[in-house]
Amino acid sequence: xxxxxFFEGTPDPRNASLAQWLQELLAQPPQPxxxxxxxxxxxxxxxxxxxxxRFYTQLPDxxxxxxxxxxxxxxxxxxxxxxxxxxxACHSAYLEIYDALWAARASGDTSPFPxxxxxxxxxxxxxxxxYLCQLLISQARAVLVQSRHEHTDNDELARSLLxxxxxxxxxxxxxxxxxxxxxxxVEVAVLAQGASAGQQDAQAQSYSAQVVxxxxxxxxxxxxxxxxxxxxxxxxxxxxxxxxxxxxxxxRGEMLELQLDGLNASWRGHHVLVRVPLGSLLEPxxxxxxxxxxxxSQSPVDEHGSLKTPIGYTDLxxxxxxxxxxxxxxxxxxxxxxxx
Amino acid sequence: xxxxxxxxxxxxxENYASLCIYLQQRAQRYxxxxxxxxxxxxxxxxxxxxxxxxxxxxxxxxxTPLTELDRLSPAQFYAFLNRSARNKAIDRLRKxxxxxxxxxxxxxxxxxxxxxxxxxxxVESLWGNIPFPTPEETALAVASHEHLRxxxxxxxxxxxxxxxxxxxxxxxxxxxxxxxxxxxxxxxxGVTEEPLEHASQHKDHAHKKLRHxxxxxxxxxxxxxxxxxxxxxxxxxGEAIIEIQVLARNNLSEKEVRMGLKHLDTEGLLxxxxxxxVRLSPAQRKRLARYYEEGE
Numbered sequence: 001x002x003x004x005x006f007f008e009g010t011p012d013p014r015n016a017s018l019a020q021w022l023q024e025l026l027a028q029p030p031q032p033x034x035x036x037x038x039x040x041x042x043x044x045x046x047x048x049x050x051x052x053x054r055f056y057t058q059l060p061d062x063x064x065x066x067x068x069x070x071x072x073x074x075x076x077x078x079x080x081x082x083x084x085x086x087x088x089a090c091h092s093a094y095l096e097i098y099d100a101l102w103a104a105r106a107s108g109d110t111s112p113f114p115x116x117x118x119x120x121x122x123x124x125x126x127x128x129x130x131y132l133c134q135l136l137i138s139q140a141r142a143v144l145v146q147s148r149h150e151h152t153d154n155d156e157l158a159r160s161l162l163x164x165x166x167x168x169x170x171x172x173x174x175x176x177x178x179x180x181x182x183x184x185x186v187e188v189a190v191l192a193q194g195a196s197a198g199q200q201d202a203q204a205q206s207y208s209a210q211v212v213x214x215x216x217x218x219x220x221x222x223x224x225x226x227x228x229x230x231x232x233x234x235x236x237x238x239x240x241x242x243x244x245x246x247x248x249x250x251x252r253g254e255m256l257e258l259q260l261d262g263l264n265a266s267w268r269g270h271h272v273l274v275r276v277p278l279g280s281l282l283e284p285x286x287x288x289x290x291x292x293x294x295x296x297s298q299s300p301v302d303e304h305g306s307l308k309t310p311i312g313y314t315d316l317x318x319x320x321x322x323x324x325x326x327x328x329x330x331x332x333x334x335x336x337x338x339x340x
Numbered sequence: 341x342x343x344x345x346x347x348x349x350x351x352x353x354e355n356y357a358s359l360c361i362y363l364q365q366r367a368q369r370y371x372x373x374x375x376x377x378x379x380x381x382x383x384x385x386x387x388x389x390x391x392x393x394x395x396x397x398x399x400x401x402x403x404t405p406l407t408e409l410d411r412l413s414p415a416q417f418y419a420f421l422n423r424s425a426r427n428k429a430i431d432r433l434r435k436x437x438x439x440x441x442x443x444x445x446x447x448x449x450x451x452x453x454x455x456x457x458x459x460x461x462x463v464e465s466l467w468g469n470i471p472f473p474t475p476e477e478t479a480l481a482v483a484s485h486e487h488l489r490x491x492x493x494x495x496x497x498x499x500x501x502x503x504x505x506x507x508x509x510x511x512x513x514x515x516x517x518x519x520x521x522x523x524x525x526x527x528x529x530g531v532t533e534e535p536l537e538h539a540s541q542h543k544d545h546a547h548k549k550l551r552h553x554x555x556x557x558x559x560x561x562x563x564x565x566x567x568x569x570x571x572x573x574x575x576x577x578g579e580a581i582i583e584i585q586v587l588a589r590n591n592l593s594e595k596e597v598r599m600g601l602k603h604l605d606t607e608g609l610l611x612x613x614x615x616x617x618v619r620l621s622p623a624q625r626k627r628l629a630r631y632y633e634e635g636e
Binding site: 010011012013015016017018019020021022023025026039040051053055056057059060061063064066070072074075076078079081082083084085086087088091093094095096097098099100101102103104105106107108109110113114116117118119120121123124125127128129131132135136139156157160161164167168171 | 342352353356357360361365379382383385386389390391393396398400401403404405408409413415416417418419423424427470471472473479481484488491492512513518521547550551554555556557559563591
C-alpha cells in the first residue's frame with residue numbers, strides 16, 4: 001500500500017498552522033489514565049466521557065470506504081474527519097478497526113473456521129457475563145446521553161440494550177455478581193423512560209428486591225438453588241425491602257402476588273398504586289391493568305397495614321433459577337403510593 | 341461454524357459463550373509469555389467485546405444500522421476478530437516491555453501459522469501505511485482538502501449573527517497566516533475591523549459553535565448539496581427544477597438529501613418545505629454556488 005492515498009489529496013505544508021489551530025479547536029478534554037491491573041469489570045463504565053457513539057459506529061464503514069479507495073470518502077465523512085483530528089480515543093479506535101478490516105479482507109474466504117464447538121452460557125466465567133451486562137448498560141447510557149444532546153430519539157435502542165443486559169444477567173448464579181452486573185440498571189432505565197419515570201412522589205414508598213447471595217442465603221435463610229427446584233412454587237418468593245419494612249412477591253400458578261406489611265397508618269383502608277419502573281422492559285409479565293407504572297391494588301390496605309394484591313401474570317417460574325433472576329432484576333425497584 | 345456476526349447481533353444469548361471461548365483462545369495464542377496470566381487474557385477478550393458493543397453489533401438486533409462488519413463473510417469476520425485480539429495482545433506485551441526480539445518472534449510465528457497475515461513491521465509500527473495515521477496528519481489533510489475547507493468556511497461564516505465572535509475568529513486566522521481563507525470570508529461578508537473587547541470570551545463562544553458546526557452531518561450535507569444544486573442549469577424562466585431522487589446519488593440517501601435541504605432552507609439559501617422537487621431561482625443558484633466555492 002502506498003504511503004499517500006489519492007483521496008487525501010496533497011497535504012499542503014502551508015496549511016500547517018491552520019491544521020494545528022483545528023486540532024486545538026476540536027481537542028477533546030484528556031481523560032485520566034486508567035490504573036494498571038484494574039480488572040475489566042471495574043473499568044467497563046469508565047469510557048463514558050471518551051466514547052462518542054455517533055462517530056464510533058461510523059468507523060467500520062469509513063475504514064471500508066478508505067480500503068475501497070472511494071473518491072468521495074473525504075466529502076462523505078467530513079464531520080467524522082473533523083472529529084478524528086481532535087479525539088484521540090476515536091482516532092485510536094479508527095486505526096484498530098482499519099487494520100482489522102484490512103486483515104479480514106486480505107484473508108478472503110479461505111481462512112479455516114475455528115474449531116471451538118458450541119458452548120453454553122453456564123460454562124462462561126461469571127466475570128465475562130458481568131462485564132457484558134455492564135457494557136450493555138453503559139452503552140445504553142451513552143446512546144441516551146447522545147440522543148438528549150442531539151434531540152434525537154434512540155430510546156428504543158437503549159431499552160433494547162437494557163433488556164439484553166437483564167436477560168444475560170439471569171444466567172449469573174452468584175447474587176453478588178448479579179448485583180454488580182446490574183449496578184446502574186435502574187438509573188439508566190429511568191433515563192430511558194423519560195423524565196416522568198424519574199419523578200419521585202413524596203408520598204411514595206420504594207422497595208427493592210433483595211438479592212440472593214453467592215451461597216444462596218438471604219439474611220440467614222438458606223435458599224439453595226438446587227433446593228429451589230424441589231420446593232413447591234409457592235414456597236419460593238422474592239423478598240422486597242424498604243428500610244426496615246419487608247415484603248415479598250410470591251407466585252400462585254401464573255399469578256404474581258405482592259405481599260406487604262407495616263404500611264403507613266394513613267394508607268389503611270385505601271387502595272394503592274404499584275409502579276414497577278423496569279416492568280415495561282420485559283414482556284414476560286402481563287401486568288394487571290396493562291401498565292406496570294400504575295397497577296391499582298385489588299384490595300385496600302387492611303387495618304394492620306398489610307396488603308396482598310395480584311400485580312400480574314407470567315409464564316416464568318420463581319422456582320426456576322434463571323426465571324427467578326430475571327424477575328429479581330425486574331423488581332430491582334418497586335414504588336408504592338396511595339391511589340387517588 | 342460456531343457463530344457469525346449476524347448471530348452476535350440477533351442471538352447474543354446463544355452465542356456469547358462461543359465468542360468468549362474463541363477470543364480467549366486467540367488471546368492466549370498471541371500473549372506469548374503472558375498467556376497464562378488470566379488478567380492479561382481478560383484484557384484482550386474484554387477489549388474486543390467492548391469494541392463490538394460500542395460498534396452497535398452485540399445484541400443490537402434491528403435497532404442499529406448494519407455496518408461493514410455485518411457485510412463481511414463469516415471467514416472474514418473471524419479474521420477481523422482474530423486481528424483485533426492480536427493487536428490488543430501486542431499492545432499488552434508492549435505495556436509489559438516484552439523484549440523486542442521476543443515480540444518479533446511472536447509475530448513471525450503468527451505469520452507462519454496464520455494464512456495471509458498482512459502485518460508488516462510490528463516492531464516499528466503496528467499501523468503501517470494506514471491513511472490518517474495520526475490526528476496531526478489528519479488535521480493537515482483536512483486543512484488542505486477543498487471540501488473540508490469549504491465546510492470550515494461555512495461554519496466560520498455562520499458566526500455572522502454574532503459579529504464579535506466572528507471577528508475574534510478572523511483575528512485568529514490572521515494571526516496564524518491563513519490569509520487566503522480570511523480574504524474570502526472578509527470579501528463575502530464585508531467584515532470591517534473594529535476594536536474588540538473581551539476577545540478571549542468571544543473566542544471561547546465562537547469555538548464552541550465551530551466545534552458543533554464542523555462535526556454536524558447536516559452542515560456537511562448542506563455544503564455537499566449546495567454544490568450539486570449549483571450544477572443544474574435553468575430550464576425555463578431562468579428557474580431550475582430538480583427532483584430529490586436525482587440529487588440522491590453517489591452514496592447519498594434520500595433522507596440525507598432532505599436533511600441537507602432543510603439545513604439550506606433554514607439558512608435562507610432556498611425555499612423548500614418537504615416537496616419532492618426543489619425550485620431554484622437564478623439568484624438562489626448564484627448564492628448556492630458562492631456558498632460552496634472557496635474562491636481564488
